[in-house]
Amino acid sequence: xxxxxxxxxxxxxxxxxxxxxxxxxxxxxxxxxxxxxxxxxxxxxxxxxxxxxxxxxxxxxxxxxxxxxxxxxxxxxxxxxxxxxxxxxxxxxxxxxxxxxxxxxxxxxxxxxxxxxxxxxxxxxxxxxxxxxxxxxxxxxxxxxxxxxxxxxxxxxxxxxxxxxxxxxxxxxxxxxxxxxxxxxxxxxxxxxxxxxxxxxxxxxxxxxxx
Amino acid sequence: xxxxxxxxxxxxxxxxxxxxxxxxxxxxxxxxxxxxxxxxxxxxxxxxxxxxxxxxxxxxxxxxxxxxxxxxxxxxxxxxxxxxxxxxxxxxxxxxxxxxxxxxxxxxxxxxxxxxxxxxxxxxxxxxxxxxxxxxxxxxxxxxxxxxxxxxxxxxxxxxxxxxxxxxxxxxxxxxxxxxxxxxxxxxxxxxxxxxxxxxxxxxxxxxxxx
DNA sequence: CAGCCCCCTGTACTTCGGTACAGTTACCCT
DNA sequence: AGGGTAACTGTACCGAAGTACAGGGGGCTG
Numbered sequence: 001x002x003x004x005x006x007x008x009x010x011x012x013x014x015x016x017x018x019x020x021x022x023x024x025x026x027x028x029x030x031x032x033x034x035x036x037x038x039x040x041x042x043x044x045x046x047x048x049x050x051x052x053x054x055x056x057x058x059x060x061x062x063x064x065x066x067x068x069x070x071x072x073x074x075x076x077x078x079x080x081x082x083x084x085x086x087x088x089x090x091x092x093x094x095x096x097x098x099x100x101x102x103x104x105x106x107x108x109x110x111x112x113x114x115x116x117x118x119x120x121x122x123x124x125x126x127x128x129x130x131x132x133x134x135x136x137x138x139x140x141x142x143x144x145x146x147x148x149x150x151x152x153x154x155x156x157x158x159x160x161x162x163x164x165x166x167x168x169x170x171x172x173x174x175x176x177x178x179x180x181x182x183x184x185x186x187x188x189x190x191x192x193x194x195x196x197x198x199x200x201x202x203x204x205x206x207x208x209x210x211x
Numbered sequence: 212x213x214x215x216x217x218x219x220x221x222x223x224x225x226x227x228x229x230x231x232x233x234x235x236x237x238x239x240x241x242x243x244x245x246x247x248x249x250x251x252x253x254x255x256x257x258x259x260x261x262x263x264x265x266x267x268x269x270x271x272x273x274x275x276x277x278x279x280x281x282x283x284x285x286x287x288x289x290x291x292x293x294x295x296x297x298x299x300x301x302x303x304x305x306x307x308x309x310x311x312x313x314x315x316x317x318x319x320x321x322x323x324x325x326x327x328x329x330x331x332x333x334x335x336x337x338x339x340x341x342x343x344x345x346x347x348x349x350x351x352x353x354x355x356x357x358x359x360x361x362x363x364x365x366x367x368x369x370x371x372x373x374x375x376x377x378x379x380x381x382x383x384x385x386x387x388x389x390x391x392x393x394x395x396x397x398x399x400x401x402x403x404x405x406x407x408x409x410x411x412x413x414x415x416x417x418x419x420x421x422x
Numbered sequence: 423c424a425g426c427c428c429c430c431t432g433t434a435c436t437t438c439g440g441t442a443c444a445g446t447t448a449c450c451c452t
Numbered sequence: 453a454g455g456g457t458a459a460c461t462g463t464a465c466c467g468a469a470g471t472a473c474a475g476g477g478g479g480c481t482g
Contacts, residue, residue: 018384078368095383098383099385115326149428151428151429162405162407165468165469165470177430177432178430181430182429183470187470193470194469194470203414362460375439376438386461388460388463391439392459393459396458398440405439
């Protein structure tokens with residue numbers, strides 16, 4: 001893979017300091033401009049204007065610049081917007097104000113043919129998709145309780161109420177140490193790393209990923 | 212990113228010539244083996260045995276080797292299997308017999324934090340997801356967001372996804388310290404004591420308790 | 423009986439979350 | 453010009469969370 005030539009496209013056409021720092025040789029233009037630089041860039045970074053649909057913006061850009069790989073930069077990133085970006089065949093999606101090192105990393109991945117897609121988005125994508133695509137029946141919403149012992153279920157429920165270990169201990173009439181034991185078992189059995197994930201699963205906002 | 216240490220895991224434990232060619236220093240083991248090599252590898256390549264569910268295979272591997280990034284190698288790749296792989300938190304999916312240069316490219320992308328996921332799969336993911344996401348808006352009761360600044364809303368949403376401060380920092384391109392600042396503001400404005408309560412509120416399972 | 427699972431407890435340790443104190447920069451408004 | 457607010461960063465501290473190591477007792481089953 002050759003050195004990529006970066007071009008930033010935004011409403012004002014300005015080149016933010018962080019971008020410049022990430023890619024000193026990068027060029028920049030406004031949305032409505034043609035490409036003044038020679039040779040033509042190989043990678044476009046598109047700073048999304050407020051309130052304009054991604055698909056729209058990208059369609060315009062493609063009309064002017066052809067089918068170059070595009071990475072979307074968002075001032076206020078959220079998963080739905082990211083989704084829309086990938087629907088419009090963007091190759092990456094990240095925060096406008098990401099640090100230079102981060103931007104370079106994204107560029108690296110995209111340059112190699114990968115997609116840059118945040119962890120959170122990935123989990124949502126997979127969640128949603130597996131429900132549709134899976135041949136196997138959908139697990140019932142309280143399947144989390146299946147693998148847990150009665151005591152473990154108690155603490156899992158308490159966690160979902162937002163209780164601390166100390167409170168749970170008091171409520172169950174056992175020591176904090178024992179609560180930690182149960183919590184540890186719950187984490188392991190549900191395949192998650194901390195109590196927050198447990199709370200989300202028990203509240204029905206997450207699927208457990210048994211490890 | 213440092214040089215990755217590759218380890219190939221397969222039924223027989225053999226190291227295919229192409230793999231060896233792609234990564235001369237790679238090690239290889241059988242599915243049931245522990246990790247004999249020192250230092251421990253940083254990237255696992257998993258050749259899928261015929262007819263065994265990916266989730267299963269990966270769960271076993273994680274039990275033995277912990278949560279190292281895994282790339283799935285399939286003798287007969289298809290989209291459904293790829294989907295299952297990403298459901299099981301694989302970081303990449305490709306043909307067992309891909310050429311060395313291709314393997315190195317995948318490794319590069321994954322090593323940089325990206326995902327290797329074919330174009331065809333991506334379009335299916337996005338199609339399927341946008342259909343579901345349109346039906347069930349994750350968060351429309353934005354009452355919690357009212358008092359929060361844009362940045363604070365961002366971190367609140369990230370918290371509800373279960374992200375740690377470090378992850379949020381990385382995602383937003385700011386330091387962990389600043390994330391803590393925003394988290395603190397969110398806690399104060401929502402009148403709760405910890406991030407778990409924030410997650411429950413943002414997920415729609417709790418009412419905020421304005422101080 | 424031995425082996426397994428569940429429940430319980432203790433000490434010690436590391437990591438993470440949250441707060442306190444102390445600043446900088448930028449923008450907006452009066 | 454001054455005040456307010458949002459965003460950002462640093463150092464430092466404390467307590468909560470989670471893990472590792474090391475046990476106790478009870479019940480069930482092959």
